[in-house]
Amino acid sequence: MADAEPRSVSDERRGGIVLLRGTDRAGFAVAFADRLRGAGLAAGLSETGDFVHALEVSPPVSVDVLYWTARIAFVRRRGDLDAFDRVFHAVFDEAPPLPLTRSAVPPSKRDDVHLAVPHGVDEPAAGGGLPWATLPPPVAAAEPGDSPLRTPERRPSALAALAELPFEELDPRELALLGDAVRDSLARWPARRTRRHAIDPAGRRIALRPTIARARRTAWEPVTVVRQRPVRRPRRAVLICDLSESMRAQAAAYLHMMRAFTLVADAEVFAFATTLTRLTPALRRTSAEEAMARATEAVGDRFGGTRIATNLTALLDSHHGNSLRGALVLVASDGWDSDPPARMSAAMARLRRRAHRILWLNPRAGAPGYAPKVAGMAAALPFCDHLLPAATFADLAAAVRLLARP
Structure with missing residues (x-):
């Protein structure tokens, strides 16, 4: 507590006149936070502690400075600004009109309902700019000027804005963001003994x-x-992607995801439609555009028919089949297969005996009321550890987190 604190250097650096001198700052902060919580703000212990620490480090010299100190400490979302302003004006009923600026003139007198505010407070130095990055509530159209000061507005990141959009609504630049996000999420890849x-x-x-x-x-x-x-x-990872006609909308996004696995987790990547194609050398390129072009050129039967069981058997029988031993296997397909279900069951049983875990990404699994009634998907499901939806950025991010779990 700071009851009756002695006059410090920080208190005197503004001409010797500050607010809250001789006031219990912790008690004031707790009471103010309680009013904010009553108005719907999430003013918890962390925010209250930040406010007390700010009052101790830089005692406010005016209501203007106190407003911005409390706003920076308590407001975490732009939608909370209106509620915060209402509570602040309820406590300080003679506060200057919003938007408060660094050159605002503090009130000349105060009542003693809440705090004793001394008179004759000097103005803060003009030209310092707003002490917070976001803009105040707009009250009028801004006039163009030559001032070099700018107040940028906080906006959601590009990935947050695109998280719930289907892949077919995204352009190549937005799809490339997926690969960067997957690379960042694969920083800690699980290891095996x-x-x-x-x-x-x-x-x-x-x-x-x-x-x-x-x-x-x-x-x-x-x-x-x-x-x-x-x-x-690091545990080996093997990714197998379906590039048939039914997966046209998701093909580019899945290729970006698999390229991230090849660069970070040293994964083996295969694509199939009617035949199996190894894409690992094509995707190990520094440029995402070059990697996508080489991968598209390598798959000659893309956007054709689908033979999942035949291609899984071909992978198990090839010399790359040893890469499946103890590996994390990710199969990206909607399950539409022209091979008989019995052949799919036999291929998945062999894969189950070699792999450490099997995750199946199905872009249609997130649809309301989805059930794996397709013959190929129903035959493969008993041998999978997880069946996950994969139609948006958010779905792929959740799948990558589950795959990277130790």
Whole structure:
């Protein structure tokens, strides 16, 4: 508490006259936060603590400064500004009209209902700009001027604005944002324990050979014990994407996502329609445009028919089938397959025995009332760990977080 605090240097730096001198700042902040909560603002302990700390570090010299100090501490959303202004005017009934500026003249007199405000407070230095980044509530059209000061308006990020839009409504530039977002979310990729060990003083296992080798210098007495720990490596990821006609709207977005996996998680990427195509070399390009062009050129049967079971069997039988052992497998397809369901079940059973986890992304799984009634999807579902929707940015972000979970 700050009852009857002595006059400090910070209190005197504005000519020796400040508000709230001799006032319990913590009690004032708690009472003001309680009124804000009654008006619907989320004024919690963190916001109240920030306000008390701000009053201690920079005591307000005018109601103008106190307004901006409280607004910065308590207002977190633009929609809360009206409620905050109403509460502030209810407490300080003679506050100057909004929008408050750095050159606003403080009130010449105050009543003693809430606080004792001294008279003759000097104005803050003009030209300092608004102490917050967002704009005050508009009251009139701004006149053009030559002032270099600007107050930028906070807006949602590009990804937040596009999170719920279907992929077919996005242009190539907006789809490229997906790859950047996936790359950022894959910063911490899960690792697996290998059979190899490395020397580590904090290890729990004793390395016998190095310990015995050092014991030769001490008459075969193991004076120095060498310890080791298991070596952990990033878990392998394999992505298999359906580029048939029924997946035309999602094809570009899925390719951007798979390119992010190849760059960050060193994943193996395959695409299929009627035949299987390995896209890993094509997607490992610095330029996203070049990677998309090479991947599109490599898949010669894109936007054609679909043979999911045949292509999964071809992958398991090829020399790339060993990359599926202990891997995180992601299959992106709507499940429409021209192969018989029995063949799909056999291929998925083989894949289940090799893979660590299998995630199936279906762009139609998020539709209301969806049920996996398609023969191919119904045959593959018992062998999948998760069936996830993948029709928007938000769906893919949730799938990537689940896939990257340790």
